Amino acid sequence: GRTALAHLRILATAARLPHEAPDRVLEETGLAGDARQRVGEYSLGMRQRLGLAAAMLGDPAVLVLDEPTNGLDPPGVRWLRGYVRRLADEGRTVLLSSHALSEVELTADHVLVLAHGQLLRSSTLAEFRAEAGVGFRVRTPHLDRLGAALGAAGHAHRQTDDGLAVEATPEDVGEIAAAHGVVLHSLVA
Numbered sequence: 001g002r003t004a005l006a007h008l009r010i011l012a013t014a015a016r017l018p019h020e021a022p023d024r025v026l027e028e029t030g031l032a033g034d035a036r037q038r039v040g041e042y043s044l045g046m047r048q049r050l051g052l053a054a055a056m057l058g059d060p061a062v063l064v065l066d067e068p069t070n071g072l073d074p075p076g077v078r079w080l081r082g083y084v085r086r087l088a089d090e091g092r093t094v095l096l097s098s099h100a101l102s103e104v105e106l107t108a109d110h111v112l113v114l115a116h117g118q119l120l121r122s123s124t125l126a127e128f129r130a131e132a133g134v135g136f137r138v139r140t141p142h143l144d145r146l147g148a149a150l151g152a153a154g155h156a157h158r159q160t161d162d163g164l165a166v167e168a169t170p171e172d173v174g175e176i177a178a179a180h181g182v183v184l185h186s187l188v189a
């Protein structure tokens with residue numbers, strides 16, 4: 001039954017943080033206009049933002065987020081990606097866990113693969129995809145030309161019902177297509 005502002009003030013007081021910290025994070029997360037609304041009336045997306053606001057109260061250098069886009073609508077997902085990107089651009093470390101590689105691709109600079117408490121892999125996303133042989137589906141009106149160019153560059157590929165399945169990075173596919181004058185209609189994971 002508490003308001004978002006009251007909830008964050010309690011957390012800030014318990015952590016001995018400055019009195020203005022709740023106002024700062026409510027503004028950062030886009031909840032300032034709803035700060036006096038009861039949290040029980042918040043949508044799932046607003047509750048996700050409130051959780052992020054609580055995490056940001058202490059202005060942390062490292063932020064750990066577990067499946068933060070879960071349950072968000074598309075505008076909320078876009079907002080979260082931009083917010084997380086901005087935090088990283090400020091020099092913070094943002095660890096984002098996700099099972100959806102497509103989500104990671106839109107947010108991350110670097111990928112860590114963990115299993116059973118062990119670090120299995122640490123690399124850029126492009127290196128990870130290339131090493132794992134994770135491919136893309138490519139649609140183009142020039143399947144034969146693109147297939148020949150990819151094969152000549154050493155990239156495995158096969159024809160599918162709607163294009164080509166290619167084991168390469170998106171950068172490689174784009175550069176090869178451009179070099180051979182091949183128009184791409186789509187390139188998806």
